[in-house]
Amino acid sequence: MSYSRAHKCVILAQDFYLMIKDFKRTKLMAKIIAVANQKGGVGKTTTTVNLTASLALVQKRALLIDLDPQGNATMGCYIDKHELELSVLDVLLADADIKDCIQKVEKIGFDVLPANSDLTAAEVELMNIEGRELRLRNALAQVADDYDYIVIDCPPSLNMLTLNALVSANGVLIPMQCEYYALEGLSSLIETIDQVKSSVNPNLKIEGLVRTMYDPRNKLSTDVSAQLIEHFGDKVFNTVVPRNVRLAEAPSHGLPIINYDRSSKGALAYFSLAGEVVRRVRRETKAKRTAAA
Ligand code: ATP
Ligand code: MG
Numbered sequence: 104m105s106y107s108r109a110h111k112c113v114i115l116a117q118d119f120y121l122m123i124k125d126f127k128r129t130k131l132m133a134k135i136i137a138v139a140n141q142k143g144g145v146g147k148t149t150t151t152v153n154l155t156a157s158l159a160l161v162q163k164r165a166l167l168i169d170l171d172p173q174g175n176a177t178m179g180c181y182i183d184k185h186e187l188e189l190s191v192l193d194v195l196l197a198d199a200d201i202k203d204c205i206q207k208v209e210k211i212g213f214d215v216l217p218a219n220s221d222l223t224a225a226e227v228e229l230m231n232i233e234g235r236e237l238r239l240r241n242a243l244a245q246v247a248d249d250y251d252y253i254v255i256d257c258p259p260s261l262n263m264l265t266l267n268a269l270v271s272a273n274g275v276l277i278p279m280q281c282e283y284y285a286l287e288g289l290s291s292l293i294e295t296i297d298q299v300k301s302s303v304n305p306n307l308k309i310e311g312l313v314r315t316m317y318d319p320r321n322k323l324s325t326d327v328s329a330q331l332i333e334h335f336g337d338k339v340f341n342t343v344v345p346r347n348v349r350l351a352e353a354p355s356h357g358l359p360i361i362n363y364d365r366s367s368k369g370a371l372a373y374f375s376l377a378g379e380v381v382r383r384v385r386r387e388t389k390a391k392r393t394a395a396a
Contacts, residue, residue: 132247132248133166133243133246133247133248133249133250133251133252133253134251134252134253134273134274134384135243135247135252135253135255135271135272135273135274136154136252136253136254136255136272136273136274136275136276136310136380137255137257137265137268137269137271137272137274137275137276138150138151138154138254138255138256138257138275138276138277138278139257139265139268139269139275139276139277139292140257140259140277140278140279140288140289140292141259141260141261141265141288141291141292142259142280142284142285142287142288143259144259144280145278145279145280145285145315145316146278146280146313146315146316146344147171147256147257147259147278148171148173148175148176148179148256148354149179149278149315149344149350149354150276150278150313150315150344150373150376151167151176151254151255151256152167152176152179152180152256152354152359153350153359153360153361153369153370153373154254154276154373154376154377154380155167155213155252155254155359156211156212156213156359156360156361156362156373157361157373157374157376157377158213158251158252158254158377158380158381159211159212159213160212160361160374160377161377161378161381163251163252163381164213164249164250164251164252165212165213165214165250165251165252165253165254166205166213166214166215166216166246166249166250166252166253166254167180167213167214167215167216167253167254167255167256168191168215168216168239168253168254168255168256168268169191169215169216169217169218169256170191170218170222170239170255170256170257170258170264170265170267170268171218171222171256171257171258171259171264172218172219172220172221172222172223172225172258173220173258174217174218174219174220174222175256175354176215176218176256177215177217177218177219178354178357179353179354179357179358179359180208180211180213180215180217180357180359181208181210181211181357181358182206182208182215182217182357184217184218184219184220185219187217187218187219187221189203189204190204190216190217190218190219190221190222191204191216191217191218191222191239192218192221192222192224192225194216194238194239194242195222195225195229195238195239195242195267196224196225196228196229196232196238200245201216201242201243201245201246202245202246204216204217205246210358210362211358211359211362214250222264225263225264226262226263226264229263229267230263235263235267236263236266236267236270236303237267237270237303238267239267239268239270239271240267240270240271240304243271255268255271255272261291261292261295265295266295266299269295269296269299269304269307270299270303270304271304272304272307273304273306273307273308274307274308274309274310274311275296275307275308275309275310276310276311276312276313276380277289277292277309277311277312277313278312278313278315279312279313279314279315279331280314280315280316281314281317281323281324281325281327281328281331282323282324282327283323283327285327285331286327286330286331286334293309296309309335309338310380310383311338311339311340311379311380311383312331312335312338312339312340313339313340313342313344313376314328314331314339314340314343314344315344316344316345316346317343317344317345317346318345318346319343319345328343340376340379341379342372342375342376342379343372344369344372344373344376345368345369345372347367347368347369347372349363349364349367349368349369349370350367350369352364353369360373361373361374
């Protein structure tokens with residue numbers, strides 16, 4: 104059967120429309136990065152806040168989600184965790200509209216879905232809810248087109264909150280302190296990522312490992328760093344975040360490092376990390392488009 108010219112034109116127009124729709128979808132959907140490591144105090148929150156701030160600085164529309172009852176990321180984003188009317192808890196448990204819970208923080212240039220210690224209750228209460236691991240993902244679907252990047256600060260444990268982050272994300276960024284026990288526990292995080300990937304979230308991958316609080320004069324740091332590169336190759340970001348007192352001071356002013364001391368070594372490191380992340384994501388998007396063509 105031969106198609107008429109008009110019919111062929113219609114088919115071409117339909118193909119073109121679908122292509123544009125696909126192009127828009129890849130372009131508009133936010134890159135969602137979970138910053139996770141069940142080891143405590145390795146720089147998850149510092150990385151989440153300062154990576155998001157650096158992305159915002161290069162005009163990316165960014166949302167930070169605090170998924171840790173400690174509320175440290177919230178406090179580091181010029182929000183008082185003790186004064187929250189709505190928080191991520193209301194999104195997870197009370198079916199609140201996520202748009203009502205997000206705060207626009209003019210001073211830092213990006214949006215925040217805050218948290219405080221009330222979130223501790225979520226862990227237990229989520230257990231009684233069907234589809235508990237999908238709560239955040241379903242809520243994020245409503246705002247994913249409003250942002251270029253969504254960065255999630257996870258608590259220091261592989262609990263239901265971290266699981267919600269991994270189910271929502273398409274990339275995991277793992278901050279690592281290059282010290283003796285650094286690799287311990289990493290295998291259970293990777294196992295969990297693999298499980299989530301093979302069950303509910305095939306798009307999940309390790310975005311990269313970032314070395315934090317790095318001291319190049321310390322032999323142990325350089326040894327562990329070499330070990331990381333041997334195991335994970337180019338998954339290890341080139342950027343190394345040095346130990347820098349300005350990074351530790353900034354949260355006490357409720358500010359990302361870029362707003363506190365833009366010329367510090369810490370600020371430059373996170374700016375460089377954001378550049379690497381953007382370039383990796385650009386490469387991924389290009390590869391996806393090529394594969395879809
Ligand atoms: P938790 O597991 O408790 O959530 P975390 O992994 O989020 O901790 P952070 O809170 O980011 O870790 O960092 C732990 C401490 O180290 C904080 O006091 C922070 O200010 C400090 N810190 C983080 N990164 C650096 C750095 N590069 N230089 C100096 N201090 C840092
Ligand atoms: Mg933290």
